[in-house]
Amino acid sequence: MEQLLQQIEQLKQEMNAATGSDSDAAEQFRIKYLGTKGIIKGLMGEMKNIPNDQKKNFGQVMNDLKQLAEEKWESLKGAAADAGASAGVDFDWTLPGAPVNVGGRHPISIVRNQIVSIFKRLGFAVAEGPEIEDDWHNFTALNMPENHTARDMQDTFYILQNPDWVLRTHTSSVQARVMEKQKPPIRIICPGRVYRNETISARAHCFFHQVEGLYIDEHVSFADLKQTLYFFVQEMFGKDVKIRFRPSYFPFTEPSAEMDISCTVCGGKGCSLCKHTGWVEILGCGMVHPKMLDNFGIDSSKYTGFAFGMGMERICQLKYRVNDLRLYSQNDVRFLDQFTGGV
Structure with a gap:
């Protein structure tokens, strides 16, 4: 017991003599005396060797030692903080602050907003729908019944089968839902994400974004379609861009066409982009198939x-x-920073 008390007195003298003006010195003091493997923890383990009639007195001595160590540690931390504060007195507060990085819209969002703005000026409303669709809205209602060859044009992600639920392959399913609930006149655009089971490459991805449009009313003609798209192209790409239509096939339109721009x-x-033809395809279009109108109770003889x-x-x-299509979804800051100034 006497030997332990002498050791404790020596420790008190060491603690009182400890100095330091940085955080490292304070941390070293804590580890040496108050750490889980420190001196005080080791002395506490000697309690089992103290006679029972002296345990109370020894416990009081150890509590005083621990309290002294904690007070000294706080003192060393305070000295380190004061030293750090005084070292910063010479800082020039008139210097300019660190630059703040300004974010921007994703290029797809920029283009989406531009497309929506253009068609809104023509009276088109924005309609949205679920990305997980049933077979009826994604295929059958759009004149693509089971085993229809048009389904082979789209590699589909199936969520469930019998009944079929899929990740939508186009935003035409939104058109179907609108026609289901709303009677003509209908004038909408349907922007959104769609999914196809394709190998990812520079030219293809398993998901991408579409904007589809639908206009149903009395006396709507192919001439209306051409002028609507011509206005869109000029607003998006400039007044000097030319357009052309080529016959094509889509199960939900008849007649159908694909539209190219110069x-x-x-x-x-x-050039290499247009494969030296001078033309680039940008969309498919056509007159709504009468059967598609009939599927939703819209009189195809009137509308x-x-x-x-x-x-x-x-x-x-x-x-x-x-x-490269992959750049849109890789979140590479070097790519996205190029669009910081975009609206």
Whole structure:
């Protein structure tokens, strides 16, 4: 017991003599005396060897020692903090602050907002729908019944089967839901994300973004479709861009067409982007198939309409000359920083 008391007195003298003006010295003091493997923890373990009639007195001595160590540790921490504060007195507060990084919209969001703004000026409302769809809204209601060859054009992600639930392959399913609940006149655009089971490459991805449009009313003609899309192209790409229509096939429109614009890179002279043809395809379109109108109880003898659909990535590629679809979803700051100034 006497030997332990002498050791404790020596420790008190060491603690009182400890000095230091930085955080490292304070931390070393804590580890040496108050740490889980420190001196005080070790002395506490000697309690089992103290006679029972002296345990109370020894416990009081150890509590005093621990309290002294904690007070000294707080003192050393305070000295370190004061030293750090005094060292910063010479700081020039008139210096400019550190620059703050300003974020920006994603290029797809920029293009989406531009497309929505253009069609809103023509009276189109924005409609949205679920990304997980049933077979009826995604295929059958759009004149693609079971075993229809048009389904082979789309590699589909199936969530459930019998009944079939899929990740929507196009935003045409939104058109179906609108026609289900709303009677003509209908004038909407449907922007959103769609999914196809494709191998990811510079030209293809398992998900991408579409904007589809639908206009149904009395006396709607193909001429209305052409003028609507012509206005869109001029507003998006400039007044000098030319357009052309080529016959095509889509199960939900008849007649159907694909629309090309003169290449925005070479001006129609021919380059690698347009494969030296001078033209770039940007969308598919056509007059709404009468059977599709009948599926939703819309009188096809009274109403006609047109529909169109385009990929936002394709529009973005033409506006900003992005040559790899994977860049849109890789979150590479070096790529995204190029659009910081975008609205």
